Amino acid sequence: MKTLDPLAGPIAPGVLSKTEQELRTAFLEEIDRIPGGGRLNQCIQCGTCTASCPVSHAMDITPRQVIAMFRAGAIEELLESRTIWLCASCYHCTLRCPAQIQVTDLIYALKRIAIEEGIFPKRFPVHVMSETFTKNVKRYGRNYEVGLLLRYFLRTKPLGLFAQRRAGYALWRHGRIKLRPDKIKNIEQLQKIIAKAETFDLPQEKVAREKVTAAVGYESIGR
Amino acid sequence: MDTRYTYYPGCSLHATGIAYDKSMRAVFKKLGSELSELEDWNCCGATAYMSVQKTVAFAVSARNLALAEKTGDDVVAPCSACYYALKHTREGMQGDPELRVQVEEALAAGGLEADLSVEVRHPLEVLLTDIGIPRLVEAQTHSLDQFRPACYYGCQIVRPFGAVDEDPELPMSMENLFTALGARPVDYPPKVRCCGGMLVATMPEVATELSTDLVDWAVAREANCIVTVCPLCQSNLDLINVTKGGNGVSHQLPVLYFTQLIGLAIGCTPEEVGMQHALIPPAAEAPPVRGEPLTIAGLREG
Numbered sequence: 007m008k009t010l011d012p013l014a015g016p017i018a019p020g021v022l023s024k025t026e027q028e029l030r031t032a033f034l035e036e037i038d039r040i041p042g043g044g045r046l047n048q049c050i051q052c053g054t055c056t057a058s059c060p061v062s063h064a065m066d067i068t069p070r071q072v073i074a075m076f077r078a079g080a081i082e083e084l085l086e087s088r089t090i091w092l093c094a095s096c097y098h099c100t101l102r103c104p105a106q107i108q109v110t111d112l113i114y115a116l117k118r119i120a121i122e123e124g125i126f127p128k129r130f131p132v133h134v135m136s137e138t139f140t141k142n143v144k145r146y147g148r149n150y151e152v153g154l155l156l157r158y159f160l161r162t163k164p165l166g167l168f169a170q171r172r173a174g175y176a177l178w179r180h181g182r183i184k185l186r187p188d189k190i191k192n193i194e195q196l197q198k199i200i201a202k203a204e205t206f207d208l209p210q211e212k213v214a215r216e217k218v219t220a221a222v223g224y225e226s227i228g229r
Numbered sequence: 230m231d232t233r234y235t236y237y238p239g240c241s242l243h244a245t246g247i248a249y250d251k252s253m254r255a256v257f258k259k260l261g262s263e264l265s266e267l268e269d270w271n272c273c274g275a276t277a278y279m280s281v282q283k284t285v286a287f288a289v290s291a292r293n294l295a296l297a298e299k300t301g302d303d304v305v306a307p308c309s310a311c312y313y314a315l316k317h318t319r320e321g322m323q324g325d326p327e328l329r330v331q332v333e334e335a336l337a338a339g340g341l342e343a344d345l346s347v348e349v350r351h352p353l354e355v356l357l358t359d360i361g362i363p364r365l366v367e368a369q370t371h372s373l374d375q376f377r378p379a380c381y382y383g384c385q386i387v388r389p390f391g392a393v394d395e396d397p398e399l400p401m402s403m404e405n406l407f408t409a410l411g412a413r414p415v416d417y418p419p420k421v422r423c424c425g426g427m428l429v430a431t432m433p434e435v436a437t438e439l440s441t442d443l444v445d446w447a448v449a450r451e452a453n454c455i456v457t458v459c460p461l462c463q464s465n466l467d468l469i470n471v472t473k474g475g476n477g478v479s480h481q482l483p484v485l486y487f488t489q490l491i492g493l494a495i496g497c498t499p500e501e502v503g504m505q506h507a508l509i510p511p512a513a514e515a516p517p518v519r520g521e522p523l524t525i526a527g528l529r530e531g
Contacts (some may be wrong), residue, residue: 013471021397033381038434059424060422060423060439061428061435061439064432064435067419070370072444091431092432093382094276094384094423094426094428094436095276095385095386095423095426095428096384096388096422096423096426097239097384097385097388097389097507098384098423100387100389101389101397101398102232103504105380110389114279114283117279117280117281118281118282118311120278120312121281132431132432133251134278134367134430135277135427135430136277136278136281137281139275139277139278140277140278140281140282140285142272143272143274143278143289144273147271147272147452148240148271149240149272149275150240151240151241151244151245152244154471155430158430158431159430160518161489171473172472173472176471176508177245177464178320180505180506180507180508181247181505181506182242182244182246182247182506183244183245183462184243184250188240189244190269190270190271191269191271195292195339195340195341196271196292196339197339198284198339199269199288199289199292199336199337199339200288200335201337201338202288202333202334202337202338203282203284203285203287203288203289203337204282204284204285204334206284206331206334206335207282207283207284207285208444211449
């Protein structure tokens, strides 16, 4: 995990640190590949997203501020906030945004950059859930709820498992817990598909990250 | 009727959502529609895969679409996350030629191809459009007039694609359906609010707050059950009965799937629709005859 660089974020209007420049480039690459990602420019900071978000009260940075912080060039700080990992993908912001910004999909893009770059909020290992989930799918082809939760809690907060015991017992007693994972028959086929698809996700982003743009700050937003 | 559908149960319906699986099969069978489970389906990717890798998330989901094209029947996905992920994949590939080329290349590595010819649909929309309320009423054998359901739609079947209703902020299709079947749905303002989803594991204190709110609303409106369309919503709300939620109060409110209620109305037994799996057991008495109310323990007096 990277520690917060006091020089991260805008040094002066229009001047950004090297890390920020790189993160900005990576993020712009990501949002360029989201349908309607370019609409981010059209945010009028009305706050409809924050007002619609069911979990904004628990966030340290609200969805409206996420866009403002991106524009101000504070992406590293953004990735270190709890906000992006609190999004439950309910799409209320996306539905209501008057500028039709795909806010939920932008949050997904930020999650991917955070995982790729290894930048997370301190003592907040929520991203482990998504990573464990994808490992399960690669191995079995399906998601195994019990295995996913066990692995997640053991890796992040073993005591949390204890807190879930009543819920677990109630589900088990009603025949809703499966004791072994389902594995698909043609797992090799799925693994081949995943391996091929990964070639489109990983290296391209790496290449993009190496270049440092000269034009930073507000100029790069207006493109 | 011999309508056929490709059934995509998704991972939850094989475990925590087993009652949804049973009631889906029972209802479609009773109505004479054929549900054939997609052979060797894999995980849709849900919300988690998109957080890690984008093209892989689309490719994993697209394998299911490619497999479904072999029969060409519409895909019916009961879980909201599966419905969203599969539909998002189809629409994403249709709308982004570059993504489509990449996903097609990935599928080709597994010897598959997808021409995106099959539709992805939610069973609520299928039952309302293909079967329709008049035929459901015609098939009705049991009255639902003891039920005062709070109809809860949740997130991903109404947003962003809008599976069932023209109005994504205030859907009414379940209310209309259950009113026609004799139930008395209550006015339930938070019907499209989020239940907390996967936050139940990652941020339980936040998720519990959201689910507790939803249950409290239903109790305040004097509902005697909550009806859901998604296995994660169902288990999140049902678990509030066990864990007592944020305010330490357990309302013991049954949380059912819409297919369970339809099943009871058209003459399926409580076992057939998986009532035994609900945490607040709605243990049914002797099978009622047409017009007589169902006697289900655990239901509050309406």
